[in-house]
Amino acid sequence: MRLTISEFARSVGLAPSALRFYDDCGLLPPAEVDATNGYRYYDPAQADRARLLRDLREIDLPLPDVRLALDAPPAEVADLIRSHLRTLEAKSTATREAATRLLTQLLARNTTAVLGGPELASAIRQVAPTAAAGSADAGEGLEVVLSCVLIELSPEEVTFVATDRYRLAVRTVRPVEFGGTSTRVLVRADELADVSRWAAAGDVVRVEVDGGLTLVRGDESRELAVVDAEYPAYEQILDGLAPPACRVVVDRVGLLEALAGRDVVALDIDSESLRIGDDVKLDAIGSGAVRIGFTASLLAAALEASVGPDVLLEICEPARPVVVRSADQGTFTTLVMPVRLDG
Template sequence: MRLTISEFARMVGLAPSALRFYDDCGLLPPAEVDAANGYRYYDRSQQPRARLLRDLREIDLPLPEVRIALDADPADVADLVRSHLRTLEAKSTATREAATRLLTQLLSHQTTAALGGPELASAIRQVAPTAAATTEYPGLDCVLIEFSPDELTFVATDRYRLAVRTVRPVEFGGVAGRVLVRADELARVSRWAAAGEVVRVEVDGGLVLVRGEESRELAVVDAEYPAYQQILDGLTPPVCRVAVDRAGLLDVLVGRDVVAFDIDAESLRIGDEVKLDAIGSGSVRVGFTASMLAAALEASVGPDVLLEICEPARPVVVRSADQGTFTTLVMPVRLDG
């Protein structure tokens, strides 16, 4: 039984105009076209293709990929959909970041947060050294500061390391937002901030830190910044997690270029020459540039440090047992043999 375009449209959830468009595109030609009047007629057997076409367009899959999907195996269609979703998620993240930057610019004078001075200084000390030392990559010589009523997040990366510290504000007023400031400029006010019981952080064109009757103004940098949260969200569960004495680990890194660790649940070893007691689970062999790992350890606090290793080629999480608000990621290096 042949169906008119209106009947078929109601059956598959597409408008008649959409069916005409998809016929013109060659994606869903009718089963029959009346030569006398040009009317299109469809067959019930075309319903699965029409509904798949409808669903693919509802997720905004581009027409060239829709053409491929309509004649592909279900597994291949699933791969196309997953790839498209990843693209949409990345675009959504970029859109949110752009909107946040715009809102910050438009409403920046309304954003004020009060932090404990020593806590602000600690966050700066821990995060700023991770920023890039050169301006080769715009924005990476900066610290990203994200504002929200629940916390301020300080972020820095040089592509090989990532440091993230959160601080809970004593007070917050205004809108959530984010700013970029030069890491070296921020580092220079760390000691000044530490001397204040409370430091107010105000965004008003630039970034202004207020301590009592004194203030320090820092220029805001207009640049793109890596989507660090995607990196954190993309970490897989660790195959090896080990806690080790921080000072002892720092000592064995002195004078070394690249270091290879053999780690198990009870120890961290460097060949036959070094063995540090450890507590953890899993086992792995992983390598680091000694100076990179040492910098992450120096920024941590407390006697112990926790290493979480997903796999030897993925970022390693370095956490402080005494401060859950600070996280560092360090890229391992490839080991020969």
């Protein structure tokens, strides 16, 4: 039984014009062509190939790869699709970053957010120390970016982000008022830290983005230069975190004191205790068990930035970033990289 091009097109979900194009490309020639009038006829056995061709084109697989896939074993087709998806994801990320830069440039002059002064000061004190040491005047590149704090402003929240590769700190503050459009700016961490005490003295501080960043407290203002650079995609790090295999709440101050004077520490954690060697044992509440190593100074810095008497550690595995949360403040999160333990 032969099907006309229209009948075959309806059965496989392709337009007749697409079938003609794929015939011209040699990807899906008809089973028969009438020599008199040139009408194309298809065999129902060609339907599976046509549907595969349709699906491959729907994911924008290039024609040379489609040609390979149509006659390849399923495992090779799967490899082609995975490789294509990685390419699409990379292009999507690049497109999104470019669009964000353009929107920031076009709309940044229309943004204001009013924050509580003490909240703004707290966010600065918690996040700024996580930025890498160094001066943004030193040159260009990643080192400059890592010496800065990213500030993202939106009607729902203002987010402060800093990282030095080994730690990542994120703090959100809900604005009292917001005007304009969502945007993001990058400012030097040391300059931001310098205005922390000044901001804490005001009931509210208005954050204005207009080429630079201006903080307004009453009749006084502080201007901060904006660094023109692309910040690492920290959201991908947070979104890529695996569910924790071990979660434990422990005395923050007690753990901080136990880290003093140490270099690399091994934490032995279970649902009831956290041990450091044979001389430190802290009561804990949680689930799971793990042995994990840290550079003591890095973990201590994360604990110092936290607030409240307790801290929550979330560990997915000993070689992945560990989430350090303030048990009393869900708006602040720090990620700390563990270290390999010998033996």
